[in-house]
Amino acid sequence: MSQAPPTTHDRPPAGGRADATDGVVRVEHLTKTFGAGAGAVHAVEDLSFEVRPGRVTGFLGPNGAGKTTTLRMLLGLVAPTSGTATVGGLRYDQLERPAHVVGAALEAASFHPGRTARDHLRVYAPQVGVPDSRADEVLALVGLSEVAKRRVGGFSLGMRQRLALATTLLGDPPVLLLDEPANGLDPEGIAWLRGFLRALAREGRTVLVSSHVLSEVEQTVDDVVIIARGRLVHASSLPDLARLARSRVSVVSPDGTALDALVAAQGWTVGSTSRDGDATAYELLDVAAPQVGAAAFAGRVELHRLTGHDVGLEDLFLQLTAAPGDASPAQDAPPAGASYGDAPTTHAPQGGER
């Protein structure tokens, strides 16, 4: 399988299409309950967020968080219990030519194994409203030209992912919704996908990529929407999320004046500070415990506690999405037990702050 170049489109950017859409994906108070009574499953609960064009947005959450159900509601496959999910202000079934507005790949297994890759695409071409030759174009885009005439039954998971992506591109849509597109891709495939999605976003498209692993999409996404147990836990740009993941050091000294002076002299960012009698406690950001320890030793400041907390993005993600009881409420608080006095407010329940 050849690797197609990441920049692939020789078409006008998403703005200049006949199918007018602002490309904004909007989910408002979306709720879905499967079943009723005691056995009812609350798959999605009062979920609101917004996805903007020209960016790759990671739609993140552990398995079972409600990502796929949300995408299926956006696509008219699952009827919401309440709330709305729209693209460019319209429900999927209100779009005149849906495949020219939204391209969606929900599972890598949506193929008849006995059909060839090209035939699979040619099945959908008439309804998408493109000539059959478009099938070969999109196969070339995803690097599957050489296997166009092979039956999908013999495809690897990675090839199926590419074919699913090719299917979404048939109508050259300005909005792409991809459910776990990196599943089953080898590292080379993931690198290819990254470049491909970035190129699509650069063309002005809206790209929403779901994943249950933040690290998988960390290098691809501009924005993140994180959900857990059907609810929004965080929505912001990736840098804003990363800011939550700063390393912290807690330090306590019986000599408050000396510690104050040390912190001021070193120019450390103070997360929070408190005094308990003579003891003074500091939460310091963006600094590691050995640095603080060395500076205190050199400055002859007595320390009674020195604890470093290194919070990586993935740790942060796990803490945000942890079940209640595992940690402090993840809904609106940063990592367990942390007190970020000056942590920027990045939570955007309505998704409007980005």
Next chain:
Amino acid sequence: MMRAALVAEYRKLVTTRLWWILLAVMAAYMALIAAGLGWSLSQDTTTTGTGDEVVLTPDAVVRSVYTVAVSLGYVFPLLVGALAFSAEFRHKTITPTLLAEPSRTRVLLAKLGANGVVGLLFGAVGTAAAVLVGAGVLAAIGEETFLDSASTWRSIGLSVLALALWALLGTALGSVLTNQVAVIVVVLAFTQFVEPIARVVLGLTSWGSRVAAFLPGAAGEAVSGGSLYSATGMTSLLSWWQGLLVLLAYVVVLSAIGRITTLRRDIT
């Protein structure tokens, strides 16, 4: 959009191997049955299963040979139609199908239309196999083939139509039963055991015989006007247009059930 949906559904059918395998088996099976039937019916036409004395006219014998696909081969178009929906659910292609065409009513109508076209193909091939081989055998043993008679050709044409209707009925049934194993079991059990036995049992009484005429298999035979069962005096048949309406009624009712059950559910 309806045209595009029809083309898409038609391509779904013809881009897999199932259709031509079933078509080839049907053609071979019909040829075999027609050969045997052409020979045996013209040898012994005076006794029936119920012991009544029935003297068949030669053209009735010939008609039941030419339309044997309607009596015994309808399971093939029925099966092709019945698998149209279950294949989508089994391989989860129902998702891209509904993404390409969000109107579920249109998807259902397109599947009926496309399967109707493929049903016509099955009808033409199955009937042609029976006519070619049946007529060949009749000619070989010196019997009249009645191929110069307009009523024979009318029966042949109606046989094609009846078989196409069976593909529609299968599609409608498939919209209700989307589990592939379940729909295959139901189709085979009903066509091979339930209806044949029901027709024989109901045929024992006069009211039962009237009820039996409304069974789908009997209605299909009524359309083509030639019946293996009625030729042997087992059951009475409706007129051809009544049979047509009965089959269409099955299609409409089953499609409506499919639309308000299967096609109203969440696709997860």
